[in-house]
Structures are given as C-alpha cells and as structure tokens.
Amino acid sequence: MNKLSTRQRTLAGEISFAGYGVHSAQPVTLVIGPAAPDKGFLIRRDLGNGTYTEPVSVHFSRVSRTTLCTTLDLGGSVSAATIEHVTSALSGMGVDNALITLDAAECPIMDGSAYPFAVAILEVGLETQPAPKKFLKILRSVTVRNNDAFAALEPYNGRALDLEIDFDSKVIGRQRMMFDWTPRRYFEDVSRARTFGFVRDAKILRQAGYALGSSLDNSITLHEDRILNPGGLRYEDEFVRHKLLDAIGDLSLGGLPIWGKFRSYKGGHALNAHVLSGLFSSDANYEIVGAEDLPLEFEAFDDQPAGLEVNHYLRSVR
Ligand SMILES: [Zn+2]
Structure with missing residues (x-):
C-alpha cells in the first residue's frame, strides 16, 4: 500500500513555454507548476501586474466551446x-495535480503535439505526494452519438482507449488505435x-477567426492527398x-484519471465533452475509488519513460 505508484504526483518544479495560439495567433506564456494533493488540474489567467484570476478546476462543466479545440470559461468573461x-x-x-497559468486566451500550440509539454514534465520530474491516487471508476456504460459518430465510456479493469477515425482522404482514410495506458507508452506512442x-x-476557417496561427511548423497540412510538411509524418x-x-x-x-475504457468512432472534442456529461448525469454510472481498491498487480504507473525514474530517485535521496 505504500508503493509510490499508488500515491498522487505533482510536478517537482515549474515549467514554462512561450509561443502563440494556433487559432488566435496571439503570443502567450504558459507556466505549469505544482499543486496540492486532491486539487487536480487548476487553471488561472495571469492578468499582468502580479494579478491573477482565482484558480478554477479544469472541468468539463466549464467547457464553453468545442469548435476545433476545447475552450474553458474561467469566470468573469476570461x-x-x-x-x-x-x-x-x-x-x-x-500527473494528478498541477496549476496552469496563462497570460493570454489560448494555450501555445508549440509543434502541434503534446511532446514539448511531455518532455518538460520529464525533465522537471514528478514529486510523489502523501495522498493516495484516486480514480473515476466506470460502473455502467455511457454512449453518446452524433449520426454515425459515437463516444463511449465502459467498465474495464484498466485504463484503455480504442479509437477509430474515417476521413474522406486517401492519406488518412480509416485508422484505428487501441491503447493501454502507461506513461512510457504515452510518451513514446502518442505525445x-x-x-x-x-x-x-x-x-x-480563417475567415471565421480560426487557424490564424496554423502553419507547417505546428500542423500536418493536407492538400489533395498530399502531405505538405517537408518532413512527412x-x-x-x-x-x-x-x-x-x-x-x-x-x-x-472528468477531474480524476478514468479507470475504464474509452471507445470512439469519428469522435472529437464535442463528443468527448458530452460523454463526460453523460457519465456524471447519474451517480450509478461511476464511483470514486482509491488506488488501494484496484488490482495490486496494476503497475502501469511504474512504466515510466527512461529518465523519469532517475529524476525521481535523485529527489528521494536528496
Ligand atoms: Zn489536438
């Protein structure tokens, strides 16, 4: 029960990124730092002159728009x-707990992936917190649909995603990925x-005010079955x-890591937000469980990319 893998984690220090928004093209600085146990992901806006909005939970109930990206309402028209x-x-x-601070209305797009953020998390290292890890355990299947597209959360003894897309494009076409989560697999195969x-x-899109900051540096760009990025995929x-x-x-x-399986076909930000609303629409759909209530053989959290355990070790002997 005292295994590190069953305890919450936060960042061991602050990481920061300067860039611009892919839709707004606005310059922005993003800082991610540690947060106390049981806080989850918090977000606030840096208003300048040392003033900040009150941190709020990064939660689906705050989703204000899902057009092309997920947008949160932080309150007070921010x-x-x-x-x-x-x-x-x-x-x-x-990571279980973190404080996200932004000084503009959109996160930096960086290279269009999550890799720059994941590398920085790896470099700064994680700190194990005293509180036990908690999960949102799926008890009953919830499915939301939009024509032939769907997203579902299902009971499953683990953390898995099974996702399929089908685009009317020869370059993309139909692709499916089944993923059993561990931090190492996320880093190597997804980030x-x-x-x-x-x-x-x-x-x-640009006439509607979207994708103003998009370029070959931050998006795979497709034109008539060709990939325009010089480096390819x-x-x-x-x-x-x-x-x-x-x-x-x-x-x-959802506020906590999900213990269960997510499935989707032709999904996207809107269906992802709706399936969470569906999950929380009935208490019978889920329960919050501690790591001690899950199979002890579950050691996914120990499957870290090379480097992370080294940092971890250095911090614990200091
Ligand atoms: Zn994306």
Missing part, C-alpha cells in the same frame, strides 16, 4: 482555449502526434494518434 494538448500531456504522463488540417478548409498513423492524444486531454476534464 477564457482559455486549446487546453487539450496541455491536459493531455499532464494526464498522459501520470509526438501533431494536429492536422486540410488546405481546402483553411480559407473558411512522425508516425505512419499519426492522425488517429493525435485524436487519441486529444481524447486523453479532453477526458482529464
């Missing part, structure tokens, strides 16, 4: 857009997958991997 790659990195790397878009949509099926990356980020808005 919002935070495109948070899903940041929350994906935190959740994917096994580097970039967001993507079609040249044919770019004009309309990072993974052969990078598209479905990015959708999985997004789903991990969006599902973290």
Whole structure:
C-alpha cells in the first residue's frame, strides 16, 4: 500500500513555454507548476501586474466551446482555449495535480503535439505526494452519438482507449488505435502526434477567426492527398494518434484519471465533452475509488519513460 505508484504526483518544479495560439495567433506564456494533493488540474489567467484570476478546476462543466479545440470559461468573461494538448500531456504522463497559468486566451500550440509539454514534465520530474491516487471508476456504460459518430465510456479493469477515425482522404482514410495506458507508452506512442488540417478548409476557417496561427511548423497540412510538411509524418498513423492524444486531454476534464475504457468512432472534442456529461448525469454510472481498491498487480504507473525514474530517485535521496 505504500508503493509510490499508488500515491498522487505533482510536478517537482515549474515549467514554462512561450509561443502563440494556433487559432488566435496571439503570443502567450504558459507556466505549469505544482499543486496540492486532491486539487487536480487548476487553471488561472495571469492578468499582468502580479494579478491573477482565482484558480478554477479544469472541468468539463466549464467547457464553453468545442469548435476545433476545447475552450474553458474561467469566470468573469476570461477564457482559455486549446487546453487539450496541455491536459493531455499532464494526464498522459501520470500527473494528478498541477496549476496552469496563462497570460493570454489560448494555450501555445508549440509543434502541434503534446511532446514539448511531455518532455518538460520529464525533465522537471514528478514529486510523489502523501495522498493516495484516486480514480473515476466506470460502473455502467455511457454512449453518446452524433449520426454515425459515437463516444463511449465502459467498465474495464484498466485504463484503455480504442479509437477509430474515417476521413474522406486517401492519406488518412480509416485508422484505428487501441491503447493501454502507461506513461512510457504515452510518451513514446502518442505525445509526438501533431494536429492536422486540410488546405481546402483553411480559407473558411480563417475567415471565421480560426487557424490564424496554423502553419507547417505546428500542423500536418493536407492538400489533395498530399502531405505538405517537408518532413512527412512522425508516425505512419499519426492522425488517429493525435485524436487519441486529444481524447486523453479532453477526458482529464472528468477531474480524476478514468479507470475504464474509452471507445470512439469519428469522435472529437464535442463528443468527448458530452460523454463526460453523460457519465456524471447519474451517480450509478461511476464511483470514486482509491488506488488501494484496484488490482495490486496494476503497475502501469511504474512504466515510466527512461529518465523519469532517475529524476525521481535523485529527489528521494536528496
Ligand atoms: Zn489536438
């Protein structure tokens, strides 16, 4: 029961990123730092001159928009857009508690993936906290649909995602990924997958005020069955991997890591938010359990990318 893997984790220090929003093209500085046990992911806006908005939970009940990205309402007409790659990195790397601070209305897009955030988390290291880990255990299947698209949360003895996409594009087509979560697998197989878009949509999006900051530096760009990025793809099926990356980020808005299986077909930010609303619509759908109530053989949290355990060790002997 005293195993490190059953306890909550936060960042061992602050990490910061300077960049710009993929939709707004606004410059922004993002700082992610430690937070107390049982706080989950908190977010606040740096208003300048040493003033901040009150930190609020990164929670699906605060989702104000899901057009092309997930946007949160922080209260007092302050919002935070495109948070899903940041929350994906935190959740994917096994962080339970963190404080996110932004000085503009949209998170920096960086290279379009969660990799820069995941690397920084790896470098700063994680600190084990005294409180036991808690999970949102799925007790009853919840499915939400939109035409032939769906998203579902199902009871499952582990943490898994099974995601399928089907695009009318020869380059993408139909892709499926089944993923059993560990921090190492997230880092290696998911975190580097970039967001993507079609040249044919770019004009309309920009007229509507989206994708103003998108470029080949932060998006896989497709034009008539060709990939325009000179370096090509990072993974052969990078598209479905990015959708999985997004789903991990969006599902973290449930407030706790999910113990169960997420399945989706042609899903996206809207269905991801709706399936969480569906889950919380009845107390019979879920229960909050401590790590001690889960199978002891579950050691996914110990499957860390090389480097993390070293940091961890150094901190514990200091
Ligand atoms: Zn994304």
